[in-house]
Amino acid sequence: MFDNYDLCGAANERASKLFRADTDVGARMSFHTADVADLAGELAKYDVVFLAALVGMAAEEKARVIAHLGTHMADGAALVVRSAHGARGFLYPIVDPQDIGRGGFEVLAVCHPDDDVVNSVIIAHKSKDMHASGLRSERAGGGQYARGTVPVVSPPCRFGKMVADVNQKREEFAKAEVAF
DSSP states (O other), X not given: OEEEEESOHHHHHHHHHHHHTSHHHHHTEEEEEXXXXXXSGGGGGOSEEEEOTTSSSSHXXXXXXXXXXXXXXXXXXXXXXXXXXXXXXXXXXXXXXXXXXXXXXXXXXXXXXXXXXXXXXXXXXXXXXXXXHHHHHHHHTOOOOTTXXXXXXXXXXXXXXXXXXXXXXXHHHXXXXXXX
Protein backbone atom coordinates (compact mmCIF):
# COMPACT_ATOMS: atom_id res chain seq x y z
CA MET A 1 0.00 0.00 0.00
CA PHE A 2 1.20 3.48 -0.85
CA ASP A 3 -0.06 6.60 0.91
CA ASN A 4 0.80 9.74 -1.01
CA TYR A 5 0.75 13.12 0.74
CA ASP A 6 0.82 16.43 -1.12
CA LEU A 7 -0.13 20.00 -0.24
CA CYS A 8 -1.89 20.41 -3.57
CA GLY A 9 -5.30 18.80 -3.98
CA ALA A 10 -5.17 19.27 -7.75
CA ALA A 11 -1.84 17.38 -7.92
CA ASN A 12 -3.37 14.55 -5.90
CA GLU A 13 -6.37 14.42 -8.22
CA ARG A 14 -4.14 14.25 -11.31
CA ALA A 15 -1.97 11.54 -9.77
CA SER A 16 -5.05 9.58 -8.74
CA LYS A 17 -6.35 9.70 -12.33
CA LEU A 18 -3.03 8.41 -13.64
CA PHE A 19 -3.10 5.41 -11.33
CA ARG A 20 -6.74 4.56 -12.01
CA ALA A 21 -5.61 3.27 -15.43
CA ASP A 22 -3.77 0.41 -13.70
CA THR A 23 -6.31 -1.34 -11.48
CA ASP A 24 -3.66 -3.35 -9.59
CA VAL A 25 -1.43 -0.41 -8.71
CA GLY A 26 -4.35 2.02 -8.44
CA ALA A 27 -6.00 -0.18 -5.81
CA ARG A 28 -2.88 0.12 -3.67
CA MET A 29 -2.60 3.92 -3.92
CA SER A 30 -4.31 6.47 -1.72
CA PHE A 31 -3.86 10.23 -1.93
CA HIS A 32 -4.07 12.67 0.97
CA THR A 33 -3.98 16.45 0.77
CA ALA A 34 -1.95 17.46 3.81
CA ASP A 35 1.24 19.18 4.90
CA VAL A 36 3.84 16.66 6.09
CA ALA A 37 4.61 19.09 8.95
CA ASP A 38 1.07 18.43 10.26
CA LEU A 39 1.53 14.64 10.30
CA ALA A 40 2.68 12.95 13.47
CA GLY A 41 1.24 9.56 14.47
CA GLU A 42 0.64 8.63 10.83
CA LEU A 43 4.38 8.72 10.15
CA ALA A 44 5.15 6.07 12.77
CA LYS A 45 3.26 3.37 10.85
CA TYR A 46 5.45 3.46 7.73
CA ASP A 47 8.48 1.25 7.08
CA VAL A 48 9.73 3.62 4.36
CA VAL A 49 9.08 7.30 3.69
CA PHE A 50 10.06 8.84 0.35
CA LEU A 51 10.67 12.59 0.55
CA ALA A 52 10.05 14.27 -2.79
CA ALA A 53 12.63 16.67 -4.14
CA LEU A 54 10.32 19.69 -4.03
CA VAL A 55 9.24 19.32 -0.38
CA GLY A 56 10.94 22.31 1.21
CA MET A 57 12.52 24.42 -1.50
CA ALA A 58 14.93 26.29 0.80
CA ALA A 59 17.61 24.39 2.74
CA GLU A 60 16.23 25.55 6.10
CA GLU A 61 12.72 24.44 5.18
CA LYS A 62 13.96 21.03 4.00
CA ALA A 63 15.96 20.62 7.24
CA ARG A 64 12.81 21.38 9.30
CA VAL A 65 10.83 18.75 7.39
CA ILE A 66 13.59 16.17 7.89
CA ALA A 67 13.78 16.96 11.62
CA HIS A 68 9.98 16.56 11.84
CA LEU A 69 10.21 13.18 10.12
CA GLY A 70 12.99 12.19 12.51
CA THR A 71 10.79 13.05 15.47
CA HIS A 72 7.73 11.15 14.26
CA MET A 73 8.93 8.20 12.14
CA ALA A 74 9.34 4.78 13.77
CA ASP A 75 12.77 3.61 14.85
CA GLY A 76 14.20 1.38 12.15
CA ALA A 77 12.21 3.03 9.35
CA ALA A 78 13.99 4.08 6.17
CA LEU A 79 14.00 7.56 4.67
CA VAL A 80 14.69 7.96 0.95
CA VAL A 81 15.34 11.58 0.00
CA ARG A 82 15.46 12.90 -3.54
CA SER A 83 18.14 15.52 -3.93
CA ALA A 84 20.40 16.93 -6.63
CA HIS A 85 24.11 17.30 -7.22
CA GLY A 86 26.24 19.83 -9.07
CA ALA A 87 24.53 21.79 -11.84
CA ARG A 88 21.38 19.69 -11.35
CA GLY A 89 20.89 21.82 -8.24
CA PHE A 90 19.50 24.50 -10.57
CA LEU A 91 16.52 22.20 -11.19
CA TYR A 92 15.98 20.70 -7.74
CA PRO A 93 17.08 21.59 -4.20
CA ILE A 94 20.31 20.05 -2.97
CA VAL A 95 19.89 18.24 0.35
CA ASP A 96 22.87 18.31 2.71
CA PRO A 97 23.38 14.81 4.17
CA GLN A 98 24.40 16.50 7.42
CA ASP A 99 20.85 17.89 7.72
CA ILE A 100 19.60 14.32 7.50
CA GLY A 101 22.03 13.29 10.25
CA ARG A 102 20.93 16.22 12.42
CA GLY A 103 17.32 15.15 11.84
CA GLY A 104 17.89 11.85 13.63
CA PHE A 105 18.87 9.58 10.75
CA GLU A 106 21.95 7.57 9.92
CA VAL A 107 22.86 8.29 6.30
CA LEU A 108 23.63 4.95 4.67
CA ALA A 109 24.37 5.99 1.08
CA VAL A 110 24.29 8.90 -1.33
CA CYS A 111 23.86 8.19 -5.02
CA HIS A 112 24.65 10.87 -7.63
CA PRO A 113 23.75 9.51 -11.08
CA ASP A 114 25.80 10.44 -14.11
CA ASP A 115 23.25 9.53 -16.77
CA ASP A 116 19.81 10.85 -17.75
CA VAL A 117 18.49 10.53 -14.19
CA VAL A 118 18.26 14.04 -12.74
CA ASN A 119 17.78 13.41 -9.04
CA SER A 120 20.30 12.11 -6.59
CA VAL A 121 19.07 9.78 -3.85
CA ILE A 122 20.03 9.74 -0.19
CA ILE A 123 19.13 6.63 1.78
CA ALA A 124 18.96 6.91 5.56
CA HIS A 125 17.83 4.87 8.54
CA LYS A 126 15.92 6.20 11.58
CA SER A 127 17.57 5.37 14.85
CA LYS A 128 16.52 6.41 18.35
CA ASP A 129 20.19 6.85 19.25
CA MET A 130 20.84 8.93 16.11
CA HIS A 131 17.83 11.13 16.83
CA ALA A 132 19.12 11.93 20.31
CA SER A 133 22.69 12.55 19.15
CA GLY A 134 21.49 14.42 16.06
CA LEU A 135 19.50 16.82 18.21
CA ARG A 136 22.45 17.30 20.55
CA SER A 137 24.71 18.00 17.57
CA GLU A 138 22.22 20.49 16.14
CA ARG A 139 22.17 22.41 19.42
CA ALA A 140 25.97 22.43 19.35
CA GLY A 141 25.91 23.77 15.80
CA GLY A 142 27.22 20.68 14.02
CA GLY A 143 26.03 17.52 12.38
CA GLN A 144 27.31 13.99 12.38
CA TYR A 145 26.94 10.62 10.80
CA ALA A 146 26.49 7.53 12.92
CA ARG A 147 29.42 5.64 11.44
CA GLY A 148 31.78 8.30 10.19
CA THR A 149 32.11 8.78 6.46
CA VAL A 150 29.02 8.36 4.33
CA PRO A 151 29.53 6.28 1.20
CA VAL A 152 28.94 8.32 -1.93
CA VAL A 153 27.98 6.17 -4.87
CA SER A 154 28.94 8.37 -7.75
CA PRO A 155 29.55 7.68 -11.10
CA PRO A 156 28.43 5.29 -12.25
CA CYS A 157 25.26 4.67 -10.27
CA ARG A 158 23.04 2.03 -11.75
CA PHE A 159 20.11 1.19 -9.50
CA GLY A 160 19.77 -2.27 -11.04
CA LYS A 161 23.24 -3.17 -9.84
CA MET A 162 22.54 -1.88 -6.33
CA VAL A 163 19.77 -4.42 -5.74
CA ALA A 164 21.09 -7.98 -5.68
CA ASP A 165 17.73 -9.71 -5.80
CA VAL A 166 14.97 -7.56 -7.29
CA ASN A 167 12.27 -10.16 -6.67
CA GLN A 168 13.12 -10.38 -2.97
CA LYS A 169 13.03 -6.59 -2.63
CA ARG A 170 9.75 -6.42 -4.55
CA GLU A 171 8.21 -8.91 -2.10
CA GLU A 172 9.51 -6.95 0.90
CA PHE A 173 8.10 -3.68 -0.44
CA ALA A 174 4.78 -5.32 -1.31
CA LYS A 175 4.40 -6.26 2.36
CA ALA A 176 5.54 -2.89 3.74
CA GLU A 177 3.42 0.23 4.10
CA VAL A 178 5.01 3.15 2.29
CA ALA A 179 4.44 6.95 2.22
CA PHE A 180 5.52 9.52 -0.33
